[in-house]
Each structure stands twice: as C-alpha cells, then as structure tokens.
Amino acid sequence: MNITLRQLHVFQSVAATRNFSRSGDAVGLTQPAVSRCITELEAQLGLKLLNRTTREVTLTDAGQRLAARLPRVLEELEATLLDVRELATERRGRVRVASSPTLSANLMPDCIAQAHSALPGLELVLLDRIQSAVLASVLSGEVDFGVVIDPSERDALHCETILTEPFCLACPPGHRLARKRQVRWTDLQGEPLVLLDHESGSRRLIDRALAEHAVPCTVAQEVGHPTTIFRMLDAGLGISVIPTLALPPEGLAGLAVRPLLPRVDREVMLVHRRNRALAPIAQAAWDLVKTVASQRHAAPQPIPGSSAHP
Template identity: 25%
Template sequence: MNIKQIKAFLAVAESLSFAQAAHQLHLSQPALSLAVKGLEDSLGGKLLTRTTRTISLTPEGDALVPIARRLLAQWQDAEDEMKQRFALQLGKISIAAMPSFAGSLLPKAIQQYHQRFPNIQIAIDDVLSDMVVERVANNSVELGVTFEPNQAEGLTFYPLYRDEFIAILPQGHVLAEQTELTWQALLAYDFITLQRPSSVRTMIEKSLKDAQIDLAVAFDAHQLTTVVRMVSEGMGVAVVPATCRQQIREQGVLERPITHPTIERTVGVICKPRSMLSIAAAAMLDTLVDAYAHTQQ
C-alpha cells in the first residue's frame, strides 16, 4: 500500500466515478484502475464493486474510507512540515557551549540567527568544555562550542578564534599598577581557579608544569562566573579565558595580560560532518563562523 494507491482509491470512493477521479488526479483511467487494483491486491480483497453503470463500495472499502482520509491528511502534514524544515521555517536545534562562550559571545550569534530564521527554536546547554564534545558525540546536541579537543574521532572542528588567557585582579590590588603580569608575581597571592576536571584548570596546570612552576590553589569553583565573583570580592586572583571579558567588566574586575608562560587555545564549533547536520544546524554553523572566525577577542 502506498500513497498513490490511497489517493486513487479515495478519489474513486468519493466520486464513485473512475472518469471523474482520473480527471481529478490527472491520470489516465487505465493507470487509475491499476492503482486501485494494486491496493486491493496488497490488502487481499475487493474494495469496489463495478457494474456496467455503477460503482459502489464493498463493506471493506467503506471501512477504509475514513482510514484513507486520515492517512492522506497525515501524509500532507508530514510533507508540509518537511518542506518548512528545508525552507528553515520550522525546526529546532540544540547547542552545547562552554560557559565562558555561552555567557558572553553566543547571544550575538543567536540574535543574528533568530533575525533570519525566527521560527527555528534554539536550545542552549552551557556545560564544561569536555562535556561539550561528549554531548555532540552522543547526539545529545548537534553543535558544540568549545576549545579544540586533542581527540574527536568522527567529529569536525571549525576554528573560530584564538582565546588567550588573562589575569584578573580585584580593584585596588597591589599588582594593578603593572600593565603585564608574570605567573611568578601572580602566584604570590591566593589563587582561585575552576575545579577539576575542567579544561581551563587542566590547561593551567599543564602549562605551569611545563614551565616548572608550582601551582598552589587557595579556592576552586565550579563555574567561571563564580571565580570572577570571588575575585571581585577580594578573595584572590585568577587566570581565565579572555572570552570572559564581558563578565569581568560587569563585575568591575581588573584584567591584565599574563606571560611566562602565556596560555592560549583555539575556540571553535565541533559537530558531526556537515552532511549529517540538519538544515537548521548547518545554518547556525555558518552564522557562528561568519560572526567569529578569524577575530580576536
């Protein structure tokens, strides 16, 4: 049973005329008859009774009419929905983004996308960088924004920009007069950072280990917003991705370049190969790349 056969049967059942039904469907009468016969053969019995002058429905044919109408309506609804999805007039996408990006830069891209495609729903999940990759890999989301992973088998990474880590200090701190800070100078004070297993914490620890610098952590927190808040309250100093600048400025915290060593990492979009993305997700990927690729934060 297929949709062509359903349409043929319903046209004949409603008009009780093969000639009228054939005209309505723009088919020849032999083609229409063949479609109805194919439906009868697939179902296992007669749906119509024909004499030389009249056509009538068998009891089974009469029972099929409301079912056929529902099937045809559902088919039309499905066809309309898919056309809307391909035209970006309907759909939903899910994005996982590390908090530093989700809370600062992502809203700009979301706004641009929404202006172009107002009927596409967007769900945003702000999670730690490592979890972004995991959620894309297990199909929980279509797109992720994160630091470039060391390994991402089966996934594609689209670089956006290089994010350099910066030092942040509370207002009035004794290091505030310096235009650039070294790790040795910064670590003379209580240091605040993210809890393990965050990628930010991992990058800081690895970079300092390579530079043979001991890291003593006074406080750690689960979110970068909490780290910035603790610094603003004078509890210590921290090093965070420059993507956090908006939150830093909102909290009135000072920022300074940090060297010896510098830490930087590429931020980008990670996803399945483009051919596997929905039309809506592919359009969002293009929006993110157009908004941020090759720009310095």
C-alpha cells in the same frame, strides 16, 4: 535492472516523435546516441520496444505499455527529487546546541539574537552544560553540535576552530600585580589561585601553561563559573587566570585585569560527530555561530585595565 533516467527520457521522446533525429534534437543527443540508448534499454528489459525500418518507427505492444505509463512515473519521480532537493535550502526547524557555561553566557546570546533576525525560521535551543557533558551530548546525538574549548580527544569528532582568545590575569585592584601594565606567568609564583575546575575546558590549558613556565602556585579554590571567581577575588581570596571571553562587556567593577605574557591562547571550537553530516538547517546554525564568532574576533574587546601604569 540497470536502467537510467536518460534512457527513459530518450524513449519517451522517440515514442512521441517516432523519429530518432528529432528526438536527438529534443534531448540534446546525436542520432547514434539516441539509437544506443534505445538498444541498451531494450537489452535491460529483454524485449523490443520499437519496430524500426528505413521509413518509420512504430511501437511494439511492450513499447505502447511503457509509453502510456512512463509520463506519470517520470513526473512523480521528478516531483520527489525536487522535494528532496528543497531540503538543501530548508531554513525552518529546531537546532539543539550544547555549550559550556562561559561560552553560553558570552557568545551564544549574540548567536541566538542574530538567528532571530537572520534566520527567523530557525529555533536555536541552547543546552548550557559543563564541557564533558557537552561532548557527551554531541557524541550521543542528543544535540546537533556543540561549542567547546579545544577538546583533548578528537577522534570521534569533526572540529572547526571559530575563535582564538588569550588568557589574562584578574586580581584585586590593591594587589601588587595590579600595578603592572602586563604580567608574566612567572609573576604568579607563590600566589594563591582561584581557578575554574577541571570540568572546564580551560583548566587543562591553564595547568599546562603554569607547568610550561615552571610556576609553583597554590590552588586556593576551584569553581565552576567565572562569576564565582570574581566574587572570591572581591573577597580577597587570591588571584585568577581567566579566558578573555569570560570578562563581561562592561568590565569588572572592583577588579583589575591584565594581559598575561607570553600570550597563551585557547581555541573555541564547533564540534559534531565525525562522519555524520549536519542537516541543512543545522549547517545554517553552525555557519551563523561561526560568523558571530568571527565578528567578535575581528573586533576584540580591549582587556579592561591593561593601560594601567606599571
């Protein structure tokens, strides 16, 4: 049966007032519209609910049965709908977020700290994984969403860029490139490079930039975390191209960092499964991470050492 809530409310009003005009005033409809609702309801049920004459409106036996039960049914339905609607403003619960190591170390701590103060009912659980594992956990539904570097495959993902940042050069302070204020990609020619491995979302972008600028170089070491890169540079094993976000807030003691030109950016993105809407609490966490990232982007940290004399 195709019966609407409006028809039921109109019938409830007519059953209470026994008058179409007063019922129309109560429910915000004209008298003809009230009459039409009752006629449509009766047609769906296949029986008469009201006896109508020019002088009075009375309930049939079926109308009396419906009128007796309808208030409880409508109250229960309204309570159910209100309960469901409250989910839209629900701000309590656990949200699981997967993030690649650089982002886990340099973006997510601020997000978790702000969640504690801004959304005290939100428990933000971080899974620190390599990018391929982050994407796998998003697609499998293990986590609500992920924080990654521009993924090469997006067909099954909904992606939103939250931060854009450049790559820069890190090298020992005595290196010839440390004497420059800014370094060009072509200046890296022939240098041994210590780079993030191919499990990193950044490595594909670094390799592409080196190829686009026709820079022949030797990859001396491939590692999984920027901290390992910094220790290898301290040991004099080469130079590195790293994302700016990998730099600790206090800078790198004992290493020089310089901007790389032309500027090459990487995009930090939030991702979740395409065509799968986030739960309201997960959407709140998504928005919070986006806000923290935008605050960082609005006040970017200067690259340490970029003011060094050429």
